[in-house]
Amino acid sequence: MTSRTPWQLAQRAHRMNPSIIREILKVTEQPGIISLAGGLPSPDGFPVDAMREATARVLRDTPREALQYASSEGLPALREWVAAMLRGHGQQVDAAQVLITTGSQQGLDLVGKVLVDPGSRVAVESPTYLGALQAFAPYEPVFTAVDCDDDGPLPDALHTAEGARFLYLLPNFQNPSGRCMSEARRAAVVARAQALNLPLVEDNPYGDLWFDAPPPPPLAARWADGTVYLGSFSKVLAPGLRLGYVVAPAPLVPKLLQAKQAADLHTPGFNQRVVHEVIRDGFLDTHVPTIRARYKAQRDAMRAALEAHMPAGCRWTVPTGGMFFWVELPANVDAIALLPKAVANGVAFVPGAAFFAEQARANTMRLSFVTVSPQQIERGIRALAAALKEAA
Amino acid sequence: MTSRTPWQLAQRAHRMNPSIIREILKVTEQPGIISLAGGLPSPDGFPVDAMREATARVLRDTPREALQYASSEGLPALREWVAAMLRGHGQQVDAAQVLITTGSQQGLDLVGKVLVDPGSRVAVESPTYLGALQAFAPYEPVFTAVDCDDDGPLPDALHTAEGARFLYLLPNFQNPSGRCMSEARRAAVVARAQALNLPLVEDNPYGDLWFDAPPPPPLAARWADGTVYLGSFSKVLAPGLRLGYVVAPAPLVPKLLQAKQAADLHTPGFNQRVVHEVIRDGFLDTHVPTIRARYKAQRDAMRAALEAHMPAGCRWTVPTGGMFFWVELPANVDAIALLPKAVANGVAFVPGAAFFAEQARANTMRLSFVTVSPQQIERGIRALAAALKEAA
Numbered sequence: 001m002t003s004r005t006p007w008q009l010a011q012r013a014h015r016m017n018p019s020i021i022r023e024i025l026k027v028t029e030q031p032g033i034i035s036l037a038g039g040l041p042s043p044d045g046f047p048v049d050a051m052r053e054a055t056a057r058v059l060r061d062t063p064r065e066a067l068q069y070a071s072s073e074g075l076p077a078l079r080e081w082v083a084a085m086l087r088g089h090g091q092q093v094d095a096a097q098v099l100i101t102t103g104s105q106q107g108l109d110l111v112g113k114v115l116v117d118p119g120s121r122v123a124v125e126s127p128t129y130l131g132a133l134q135a136f137a138p139y140e141p142v143f144t145a146v147d148c149d150d151d152g153p154l155p156d157a158l159h160t161a162e163g164a165r166f167l168y169l170l171p172n173f174q175n176p177s178g179r180c181m182s183e184a185r186r187a188a189v190v191a192r193a194q195a196l197n198l199p200l201v202e203d204n205p206y207g208d209l210w211f212d213a214p215p216p217p218p219l220a221a222r223w224a225d226g227t228v229y230l231g232s233f234s235k236v237l238a239p240g241l242r243l244g245y246v247v248a249p250a251p252l253v254p255k256l257l258q259a260k261q262a263a264d265l266h267t268p269g270f271n272q273r274v275v276h277e278v279i280r281d282g283f284l285d286t287h288v289p290t291i292r293a294r295y296k297a298q299r300d301a302m303r304a305a306l307e308a309h310m311p312a313g314c315r316w317t318v319p320t321g322g323m324f325f326w327v328e329l330p331a332n333v334d335a336i337a338l339l340p341k342a343v344a345n346g347v348a349f350v351p352g353a354a355f356f357a358e359q360a361r362a363n364t365m366r367l368s369f370v371t372v373s374p375q376q377i378e379r380g381i382r383a384l385a386a387a388l389k390e391a392a
Numbered sequence: 393m394t395s396r397t398p399w400q401l402a403q404r405a406h407r408m409n410p411s412i413i414r415e416i417l418k419v420t421e422q423p424g425i426i427s428l429a430g431g432l433p434s435p436d437g438f439p440v441d442a443m444r445e446a447t448a449r450v451l452r453d454t455p456r457e458a459l460q461y462a463s464s465e466g467l468p469a470l471r472e473w474v475a476a477m478l479r480g481h482g483q484q485v486d487a488a489q490v491l492i493t494t495g496s497q498q499g500l501d502l503v504g505k506v507l508v509d510p511g512s513r514v515a516v517e518s519p520t521y522l523g524a525l526q527a528f529a530p531y532e533p534v535f536t537a538v539d540c541d542d543d544g545p546l547p548d549a550l551h552t553a554e555g556a557r558f559l560y561l562l563p564n565f566q567n568p569s570g571r572c573m574s575e576a577r578r579a580a581v582v583a584r585a586q587a588l589n590l591p592l593v594e595d596n597p598y599g600d601l602w603f604d605a606p607p608p609p610p611l612a613a614r615w616a617d618g619t620v621y622l623g624s625f626s627k628v629l630a631p632g633l634r635l636g637y638v639v640a641p642a643p644l645v646p647k648l649l650q651a652k653q654a655a656d657l658h659t660p661g662f663n664q665r666v667v668h669e670v671i672r673d674g675f676l677d678t679h680v681p682t683i684r685a686r687y688k689a690q691r692d693a694m695r696a697a698l699e700a701h702m703p704a705g706c707r708w709t710v711p712t713g714g715m716f717f718w719v720e721l722p723a724n725v726d727a728i729a730l731l732p733k734a735v736a737n738g739v740a741f742v743p744g745a746a747f748f749a750e751q752a753r754a755n756t757m758r759l760s761f762v763t764v765s766p767q768q769i770e771r772g773i774r775a776l777a778a779a780l781k782e783a784a
Contacts, residue, residue: 006591006618007644008557010509010531016650022464043456051459055447064435067443067630072414102494102634102656109655113530117402134654138505139402165400199398226398238459240661242494252399258408262526263501263655264494268663269632 012118015137020354021130027343034380036367037348039175039323043371045291046238047278054277062273070269072261074100074245078276082231082245090217092224097247099256102267104205104232104244108135110259111201111228114252115165116141123161124168125153127326127355127364129175129203132168141165143357150317152181155188158196166199166228172207172215173322176355176366180320183216190222200227208236208288210321211296225249233275235323236288241271294370295323301374302367305381311389323370326352329363329388336362338391345383404510407529412746413522419735426772428759429740431567431715435763437683438630439670446669454665462661464653466492466637470668474623474637482609484616489639491648494659496597496624496636500527502651503593503620506644507557508533515553516560517545519718519747519756521567521595524560533557535749542709544573547580550588558591558620564599564607565714568747568758572712575608582614592619600628600680602713603688617641625667627715628680633663686762687715693766694759697773703781715762718744721755721780728754730783737775 024037058066073079079098086093101107108131116122116139124132126145133143144164147157152171161167169189171181181189193200202219220227232244248256260266302325303318313330329335335351342349352364367384369377416429450458465471471490478485493499500523508514508531516524518537525535536556539549544563553559561581563573573581585592594611612619624636640648652658694717695710705722721727727743734741744756759776761769 005641005643006589007507007641008512009647010505010507010512010557012509013506013647013651016506016647016654018646018650019653022653040461043460046456046459048451048455048459051455052448052451055451056444059440059444059447063440063443064438065632067438067440067632068435069432069626069631102660105654106656113402114405114408115399115402117404120400120402131654131657134650138651138654165402197398234461239461240457240459242656242658242660249397249399251397254410255401255405255408258410258526259405259530261411261414262408262497262523262530264498264634265523266634268494268634268660270630271660271663 012138012140015140019130019134021350024339024348024350027348033343033346033348034372034376034383035348036369036372036380037350038368038371040371041235041239041323042294045294047283047287050278050283051238051274054274057277058270058273066270066273068269070266070272072257072266074098074267075269075272075276078272081276081279086247090221091229091247093247097250097253099246099248099253099260100267100272101244101246101260102264103234103239103242104203104230105131105135106263107230107244107246108132108203110246110256110263112136112139113259114255121164122166122168123164123198124357125170125174126357126359127176127352128168128357129170130354132203133357145357145359150179151185152179153189155192158189158192158198161198162196164198166201167193168201168203169219170203171219172204173209173319175206175322176324176350176352177326178319178322178324179317180215186216186219186222190219194223194226201230202227203230205232205235206322209292209295209323211292211299212320215321220247228252236284236291237275237278241275243267243271243275298369298372298374298377301377302369302381305378309382309385311385311392323368325367325369327365327367329365331363333388333391334362335365338387341391342384342387345387347380347383347387349384404530404532407532411522411526413742416731416740416742419740425735425738425740426764426768426775427740428761428764428772429742430760430763432763433627433631433715434686437686439675439679442670442675443666446666449669450662450665458662458665460661462658462664464649464658466490466659467661467664467668470664473668473671478639482613483621485639489642489645491638491640491645491652492659492664493636493638493652494656495626495631495634496595496622497523497527498655499622499636499638500524500595502638502648502655504528504531505651506647513556514558514560515556515590516749517562517566518749518751519568519744520560520749521562522746524595525749537749537751542571543577544571545581547584550581550584550590553590554588556590558593559585560593560595561611562595563611564596565601565711567598567714568716568742568744569718570711570714570716571709572607578608578611578614582611586615586618593622594619595622597624597627598714601684601687601715603684603691604712607713612639620644628676628683629667629670633667635659635663635667690761690764690766690769693769694761694773697770701774701777703777703784715760717759717761719757719759721757723755725780725783726754727757730779733783734776734779737779739772739775739779741776
């Protein structure tokens with residue numbers, strides 16, 4: 001801004017940045033590019049017919065309620081549904097602890113708003129979800145990256161997070177790494193966190209997208225008082241409705257609620273009623289398996305293509321759910337430098353560096369397998385491997 | 393929280409409070425109470441049939457786009473519609489300056505996030521919209537209340553706001569006072585603000601709800617570079633969709649957009665498409681006049697009832713649009729103490745004290761005339777007057 005502008009930005013505004021992923025997505029939306037960059041669920045899985053029937057019912061039976069202002073906590077029936085569903089996964093949850101949010105991204109924003117002071121520490125996995133870094137950053141924390149292996153945070157590394165306001169983790173099919181924490185690792189991490197008095201923020205957008213067996217129970221089931229749990233309808237229904245939820249220990253609920261009220265009064269009541277109408281009678285029990293089957297076939301296609309085409313020195317672990325492969329390239333390859341060459345070859349990915357709060361590893365990339373067909377995956381991975389070989 | 397909790401709240405959390413209005417509304421939702429307390433638009437004005445047709449069309453023609461993640465800026469067609477509509481009201485607006493928000497409450501939150509530092513000053517009218525105080529408070533400003541008369545902020549009082557990050561105003565049928573700034577006052581306020589290099593945040597949820605003549609052009613039409621303008625579909629369509637917009641000077645747009653992205657990624661694309669489908673062909677040109685006519689009749693009923701029943705020493709100005717009467721009681725009457733007596737008599741209102749950032753005037757109240765019938769208004773005001781006479 002010029003010196004004549006009357007506007008003065010807040011200090012925190014300097015911590016806000018354009019999403020690198022969104023910038024990449026713009027470049028890769030050219031026709032002819034096979035995008036393995038997106039984090040979007042497949043629209044083939046959107047339950048359009050069920051949505052059509054549910055919206056018609058809501059606008060027939062409760063139009064005035066659906067279109068009027070509503071409570072900041074969320075629709076009582078939907079909060080009850082979430083609480084009952086989570087109890088089925090082993091959590092002790094009362095509906096009074098559930099706040100409906102405008103996507104789980106808003107849950108991250110509210111957590112940051114209520115818990116993070118400028119200069120306070122926030123611990124994250126390495127790598128971690130970029131959107132969480134973006135949600136927390138405006139509250140000006142100092143990020144601490146906890147060392148991880150293919151099974152999640154290393155219990156012996158947790159002491160580096162001592163004194164942080166919380167440790168943020170995605171135990172199930174993490175974005176970007178695809179990894180799922182084992183039962184033993186969950187037990188060890190929670191025990192260490194409790195010993196350190198280090199609370200947890202557990203984000204679970206992908207937990208229902210398992211391919212062979214459900215993931216172990218959430219961390220919140222082991223330490224309810226010390227865990228804020230975030231969930232979402234984006235991956236099992238549709239993200240365009242922007243519906244998520246926060247489950248918080250009772251003492252945190254009033255402040256999260258006040259922050260929610262100040263942020264947008266409430267999540268659209270219309271959307272809450274439509275989603276509750278869709279899911280109330282067990283719809284997800286038959287719908288989610290169809291998404292799992294589709295994503296599993298695409299995961300298999302990407303595994304086969306990676307094995308067939310990637311040059312020596314690349315490493316990946318096969319994800320057992322979710323949406324992503326995480327690939328480590330030879331140590332001397334910079335994925336950011338590789339991207340334009342890959343795009344010239346007709347394929348796009350997200351360089352991994354964006355997902356690190358500190359000590360970014362330049363030789364990593366995230367590959368999504370959910371919005372592309374098996375045939376496109378095969379072509380895309382072949383083109384990516386060719387770009388890698390040219391760069392070597 | 394007990395001393396054993398692992399959670400530590402951010403400093404700003406102590407600036408968050410439960411909404412007094414929402415607490416009052418809970419009390420007054422008892423059957424048999426005539427509530428003049430609500431700020432809710434009348435559900436009789438919700439365009440249910442148009443919504444039904446629009447949702448069916450959106451889910452038939454663009455279901456995958458409507459249910460997928462969407463751009464943080466908002467639906468391009470809706471941004472264009474907003475820009476064109478505002479140009480029709482005399483503003484110079486390009487669609488690139490328009491961000492779609494999750495209700496205009498989110499616009500207030502984003503403005504606070506991007507512009508307010510702890511300890512910085514934010515100037516507001518006296519009284520002002522409580523929801524704005526709640527949106528800005530978590531960013532820890534010091535509030536300055538600018539002296540006002542029945543025509544809005546006094547130009548000669550604006551110097552008390554010098555150095556503030558912005559002056560927040562509602563020029564049209566203000567919540568809570570109902571007042572509408574005259575053309576001359578707008579000119580004088582903008583001239584003084586420009587001279588002081590004091591930027592403006594102009595909130596306009598009620599501008600379309602005029603009864604006899606449209607209000608003068610917005611402040612943003614006089615000082616585009618120095619004004620952030622907020623609008624909403626809540627009062628002309630339905631609040632349950634949570635759709636609003638921010639129009640910002642170009643240099644502020646990227647930071648507001650980044651803040652938006654971090655806050656909830658984007659406003660539900662489904663809702664944006666449905667609303668655009670409803671309004672694209674001039675629907676509001678015939679719909680809004682029906683709301684105006686309804687509210688005007690109810691305003692007339694409240695004016696008549698106030699004149700017929702209120703005891704001497706009470707003062708009000710008849711609003712020329714919007715949803716509220718603002719009543720000044722005799723100087724010795726405390727509206728907060730009066731409320732339980734009024735509720736015992738079967739009527740509820742909002743004590744005015746909540747709407748002051750400083751120097752609250754206890755002898756004031758806000759009366760809403762939009763969700764109650766003329767008959768209920770007559771009964772409610774009679775009951776209120778009786779409670780006042782008992783208290784005297």
